[in-house]
Amino acid sequence: MFDAVAFAGGGNRCYWQGGFWEAAAPLLGLKPEMVVGVSAGAWSACYSLLGLGRKVNEMVAEGCSLGRRNFEWRAWRSEGSPWPVSLMYRSLIEAIIDENSLGRLKQGPNILIGLARKPRRLPLSIAVPLGIATYQIEKKWRSPVHPKGGRALGFRPEFVRVQDLASPAELSAALMASASVPPFMPVGRIGGMAALDGGLVDNVPTEPLLPVEEQGGRTLVILSRLYRAYPTVKGRTYIQPSQPVPIGQFDITNPAGIRKAYEMGLRDGESFAKGVAAHSL
Template sequence: MFDQVVFAGGGGRCTWQIGFWESIANEISLSPKVVTAVSAGGLMSSLVLMGKTEEAREHFWTAFETNEKNAYWGNLFGKEPVFPQYGIYRNAMLELFRDGLETLQQGAELRIAVVHPPKGLSGGLAFGVGAMAYYADKHFLRSLHPKIAQRLGFKQQFYRARDCSSIEELVDLILCSSCTPPFTPRLKLRGRTALDGGVVDNIPVAGLDNGKGRVLVLLTRRYDQFPDIFTQRKGDQDWTYVQPSKPPFISVWDYTNPELAQKTYELGCADGREFLQKQVSEEEVSNEQFQ
């Protein structure tokens, strides 16, 4: 039904994508040839394609249960990190991806976006400028696909997960796609400064193949100017966007609340069932028109 799928970024909100996928995948025989993803969407898409979503929920929920705070300010002048998210995120992927790389390499071509800043702009300054451009587009202009960061010279580049030769390399790629200091360290990919792939566009459609087909775009935030499900014609393709029916319960960097993570997952499941119902209704109407 859909030839390609897009996983938007959004940290903890991406949990919604797992619930949605699990509700619809078998019902519509969802088996895309290409998947593009960014940031935590890279994690979720990897888990989906590896078939490890249930194991992942158990792992993360347990980690969240034992993590008391999202910031340990008492560590500010010590050796332990102030923000625990990076360590939890990295260790979870190293654990969950075991025995999954071969499955990932043999399935859909997963392309993960990383942003590289313009020359002369690196480190914290690069992320600060990129973040301001992104938030101006998303929160003030409410753009689906921002343009400001790209015009400033930030480049969104896609890397194929199947080219990773080890689990560690795949983990590093997703971490670079999620690089948002101070929650993560400053990172480099192949010698180049890496920033969260969503700095240019949090909905990584630039990695899609051209040509006829249908694309499913899984958002993680609410865009109130659009309905929950809407389709736009892009060249020879139909892009069907699906957004959460209400704001996801968990926030981007909340690693303390398994209950809100579970509710976000359940919202995705419910929205997936609603999506299926609408698909059935549309098919019935279409069939009646041709009888």
């Protein structure tokens, strides 16, 4: 059906993707040869391929039910950051990704995790806020599916291949780096260099899909928010939520929103699969 699939970033909104995959994948028989993800979309890709979408969603909802706030001064002393989401996210990944999980992922499709490298001539202290500001301004002003501001500043994409990773710790580090949005999430280090959220280059990572599409393959891009229009690319299908996903990107206070995101994904995934099936008749 689709030869390659991309999971866009979007923080907590990406739990919609988990529900979408759980519903659509079996109905469509999705068995892509390549899966690429960026930021929280990379995490969605991994747990979805493991068939753990519902389990992960419930773990997150339970974690968001503990009464913690999005910003806590006391967490700075005990956890190293006043934003508890950072440690919660790392702990979640480490609870799911063990040797067995990594082995299963390696036996599946080629999995690529998108990172961003900072502009060569800018120090990290300037590159990070400049990149984030540019992304936010472009998103609010033009709302493109594929922003160009990050590349114009000199941010460079890089993709980590899960099959090349030697341990669960390396996969955890890659997933954390792919979601590195200071100050909420710490700066990652991959290959001895600073690694940032791949969304600083493109929050919808389709660059690895191009060779597949050029060879006549079909690709699916799973977004996490609504856009006014999609680019037209031969062989590529974009899918977005049917309505805004009701959860903030880094919000750890809304368990109902986490669950609703997943349930929305289930409904949208089933609807999409039925639409594809009807169209192919």
